[in-house]
Amino acid sequence: MEFDFAEEQPKFLMLMYGLIAFVAVVGGLLLLLDVVPAWFARRREAQLIAASASGAPLPRRRKQREGLFALFFLLPTLLLLTVGLVVPAIRTTLLSFMDDGSNNWVGLRNYGWMFSEGSIVRVLINTLIWVILVPLVATSFGLIYAVLVDKARLEAIAKSLIFLPMAISFVGATIIWKFVYAYRGDGQEQIGLLNQFVVSLGGEPKQWLLESPLNTFLLIVIMIWIQAGFAMVVLSAAIKAIPADIVEAARLDGVSPWQMFWQITMPSIRPALIVVVVTLSIATLKVFDIVRTATNGNYDTSVIANEMYNQAFRYGKNGQGSALAVFLFVLVIPIVIYQIRNLRQQREG
Amino acid sequence: MAFARSRQALAIAGVLGLALGATACGTGNDKKSGKASSPECAAYEKYQGHDGKKVTIYSSIRDIEADRLAQSWKQFEDCTGITIDHEGSGEFEAQLGVRVDGGNAPDLAFIPQPGLLKRFVDSGKIKTVGADTKALAEQNFTPDWLKYSTVDGKLYGVPLGSNVKSYVWYSPKTFKEKGWTVPTTWDELIALSDKIAASGTKPWCAGIESGDATGWPATDWIEDVMLRTAGPEVYDQWTTHGIPFNDPKVADAVNKAGTILKNEKYVNGGFGGVKSIATTSFQEAGTPITAGKCAMHRQASFYANQWPQGTKVAEDGDVFAFYFPAIDPAKGKPVLGAGEFVSAFADRPEVQAVQTYLASGEYVNSRAKIGDWLSANKKLDINNVPNPVDKLSVQILQDPKTVFRFDGSDLMPAAVGAGTFWKGMVDWINGKDTATVLNGIESSWPK
Numbered sequence: 063m064e065f066d067f068a069e070e071q072p073k074f075l076m077l078m079y080g081l082i083a084f085v086a087v088v089g090g091l092l093l094l095l096d097v098v099p100a101w102f103a104r105r106r107e108a109q110l111i112a113a114s115a116s117g118a119p120l121p122r123r124r125k126q127r128e129g130l131f132a133l134f135f136l137l138p139t140l141l142l143l144t145v146g147l148v149v150p151a152i153r154t155t156l157l158s159f160m161d162d163g164s165n166n167w168v169g170l171r172n173y174g175w176m177f178s179e180g181s182i183v184r185v186l187i188n189t190l191i192w193v194i195l196v197p198l199v200a201t202s203f204g205l206i207y208a209v210l211v212d213k214a215r216l217e218a219i220a221k222s223l224i225f226l227p228m229a230i231s232f233v234g235a236t237i238i239w240k241f242v243y244a245y246r247g248d249g250q251e252q253i254g255l256l257n258q259f260v261v262s263l264g265g266e267p268k269q270w271l272l273e274s275p276l277n278t279f280l281l282i283v284i285m286i287w288i289q290a291g292f293a294m295v296v297l298s299a300a301i302k303a304i305p306a307d308i309v310e311a312a313r314l315d316g317v318s319p320w321q322m323f324w325q326i327t328m329p330s331i332r333p334a335l336i337v338v339v340v341t342l343s344i345a346t347l348k349v350f351d352i353v354r355t356a357t358n359g360n361y362d363t364s365v366i367a368n369e370m371y372n373q374a375f376r377y378g379k380n381g382q383g384s385a386l387a388v389f390l391f392v393l394v395i396p397i398v399i400y401q402i403r404n405l406r407q408q409r410e411g
Numbered sequence: 412m413a414f415a416r417s418r419q420a421l422a423i424a425g426v427l428g429l430a431l432g433a434t435a436c437g438t439g440n441d442k443k444s445g446k447a448s449s450p451e452c453a454a455y456e457k458y459q460g461h462d463g464k465k466v467t468i469y470s471s472i473r474d475i476e477a478d479r480l481a482q483s484w485k486q487f488e489d490c491t492g493i494t495i496d497h498e499g500s501g502e503f504e505a506q507l508g509v510r511v512d513g514g515n516a517p518d519l520a521f522i523p524q525p526g527l528l529k530r531f532v533d534s535g536k537i538k539t540v541g542a543d544t545k546a547l548a549e550q551n552f553t554p555d556w557l558k559y560s561t562v563d564g565k566l567y568g569v570p571l572g573s574n575v576k577s578y579v580w581y582s583p584k585t586f587k588e589k590g591w592t593v594p595t596t597w598d599e600l601i602a603l604s605d606k607i608a609a610s611g612t613k614p615w616c617a618g619i620e621s622g623d624a625t626g627w628p629a630t631d632w633i634e635d636v637m638l639r640t641a642g643p644e645v646y647d648q649w650t651t652h653g654i655p656f657n658d659p660k661v662a663d664a665v666n667k668a669g670t671i672l673k674n675e676k677y678v679n680g681g682f683g684g685v686k687s688i689a690t691t692s693f694q695e696a697g698t699p700i701t702a703g704k705c706a707m708h709r710q711a712s713f714y715a716n717q718w719p720q721g722t723k724v725a726e727d728g729d730v731f732a733f734y735f736p737a738i739d740p741a742k743g744k745p746v747l748g749a750g751e752f753v754s755a756f757a758d759r760p761e762v763q764a765v766q767t768y769l770a771s772g773e774y775v776n777s778r779a780k781i782g783d784w785l786s787a788n789k790k791l792d793i794n795n796v797p798n799p800v801d802k803l804s805v806q807i808l809q810d811p812k813t814v815f816r817f818d819g820s821d822l823m824p825a826a827v828g829a830g831t832f833w834k835g836m837v838d839w840i841n842g843k844d845t846a847t848v849l850n851g852i853e854s855s856w857p858k
Binding site for chain 2: 162181245250271354358371378379
């Protein structure tokens with residue numbers, strides 16, 4: 063295909079505007095961060111000099127003005143949060159109590175539909191399976207791997223191998239795995255790794271993605287493949303941060319590797335472990351790309367986020383889609399609260 | 412130190428900004444000027460007077476077809492000075508709603524589903540077509556076609572491209588070699604299928620995987636059979652929910668389609684058993700015909716674009732299509748088809764000019780000449796249609812005796828037509844029985 067710069071001009075122009083806006087905003091912020099504090103500093107300096115010259119008592123810093131200054135910096139964030147998060151959240155909640163076209167109030171009908179419609183109940187169950195399995199398995203894999211490669215030879219290479227999938231988008235990873243699960247009829251050349259494996263062992267090729275509930279587990283494998291690297295990196299860093307003298311002391315006491323793991327390593331990395339599990343749980347609740355790319359929710363593999371998109375944007379059922387979105391939101395809240403409480407405890411402790 | 416560094420950053424940012432600003436200035440004023448006076452622009456005279464205006468179009472048309480689209484209205488742009496900015500998206504159906512609700516509607520959209528069009532009409536977003544456009548549309552299209560974009564007596568869109576779906580693709584070469592003849596009745600079709608199956612080849616190829624639209628090729632199958640078993644009147648009741656989705660007449664049609672699609676002896680050439688239909692992409696599905704692994708593939712006229720490069724599409728070539736035979740000849744020759752409608756979300760004069768132009772004979776002929784495209788527009792000259800299958804389709808569409816019906820799933824509300832009907836068909840291929848599937852779809856019909 064030819065690429066004509068003249069024809070693509072509008073896009074370049076757009077890009078240019080974007081860059082200019084970026085420079086303006088970043089430049090403006092830098093200016094503020096640089097000039098304004100400097101001005102305050104100079105003024106204070108002048109006051110101090112004047113005070114010391116006249117022999118008067120040193121003027122006290124005015125707290126209030128700094129508070130105003132902080133508020134000034136918080137404003138853009140608050141504004142963006144309101145526009146981008148708070149308002150849509152409230153609106154979605156309202157929409158979930160309205161009908162398809164968002165015209166009339168229908169009370170709890172959309173929520174009733176969610177828990178009575180067979181296919182949607184299946185979606186909720188699938189999501190539950192995802193959110194239990196992915197954080198558990200991915201974290202365990204990451205932890206075991208991190209412990210095993212710790213201080214091993216070629217540790218960096220071994221770690222980067224597991225971390226690599228993190229660099230691929232969910233959609234890309236799913237396409238790769240779709241090839242692994244690909245199916246061709248019996249007696250034909252198999253193009254899928256898994257079926258080739260089965261065939262060379264003398265079995266019959268299977269349509270992996272068609273069979274429920276096996277297909278849900280096969281999709282979960284993709285997520286674990288992507289996320290184990292994240293768990294491994296965070297936990298490996300935590301393991302390395304265990305003070306050497308504790309490890310030393312334990313060794314002198316003659317602990318076995320097993321005791322070392324359960325009584326020294328695990329308690330020491332507990333905060334990191336919680337962060338990993340919480341992050342993975344939230345990511346898993348929101349899983350969408352994998353299911354959509356692999357099966358589009360067919361064959362009983364759908365999850366909440368995918369069904370929400372279908373209902374709201376493809377079928378024109380705004381109310382039902384919003385109800386699913388609100389439900390997802392409600393599910394995430396306890397995890398977030400737990401995470402915040404945990405962080406606060408750590409800070410205090 | 413920190414101060415010095417941030418000063419430096421400031422300087423860099425400033426210089427960058429200046430440089431960018433300077434280049435931005437150089438790109439601004441480069442408007443196309445209408446060459447209204449030249450002789451080849453005579454045909455566009457009535458669209459003049461909008462020099463320098465821009466019209467945005469949103470559709471599901473991408474890649475080569477989008478390039479052809481741009482080519483087809485190039486002269487119109489040059490002559491009138493209107494810039495047409497077309498954007499194609501694979502997520503068209505979902506994104507159009509998002510864009511319209513978000514206040515970012517395109518000026519024009521090519522909507523392939525009357526059901527979706529109706530949804531925007533109900534929410535008051537689509538404008539009625541202008542008087543000029545309406546007059547031209549009534550001149551160039553049969554009332555049947557205009558019916559699909561008419562709501563409460565008002566016209567909200569003009570048909571653009573069309574396709575004919577009642578085709579069975581086959582290989583004339585293979586048929587000649589093996590001594591098979593093109594069937595003209597349903598009984599002949601089944602007899603031929605049995606004959607081919609007995610010879611060791613799977614007679615049928617099928618595939619309904621199509622990304623997030625998986626299932627639609629199977630709905631086409633059902634609709635085509637439904638038109639043949641129940642007739643066009645019952646078909647109309649079915650698409651408008653005059654009869655329930657689990658009516659025995661629908662079940663009959665589904666089961667009749669099942670005698671081919673769910674017959675292990677008949678399907679699925681080159682891919683595996685019946686269930687392989689669910690995971691075979693519709694693009695790939697027909698290609699085993701060229702390798703002699705199956706003999707027939709029921710798919711629309713636009714499947715002509717899917718054959719591997721170098722495949723000759725002709726009556727005596729590698730592949731061609733025959734009319735999907737009628738079951739009861741007394742009921743006539745029904746044809747299933749589809750198409751897209753040009754609807755406007757803005758009523759600026761230049762938008763109406765483009766909408767009118769797209770309904771005109773000049774436009775359809777200009778587009779048809781570029782290839783692989785046809786329209787139900789009466790002004791379309793069959794000599795401008797290069798592809799033999801398209802020629803056949805134009806003949807069918809322009810034949811006054813043709814009983815034409817629009818793709819049923821596109822007429823139904825999206826929750827059914829693009830939702831449970833698709834999903835239901837996937838489950839059906841995957842082994843669920845007809846009654847369960849139809850009951851499920853019926854219960855999802857919006858009340």
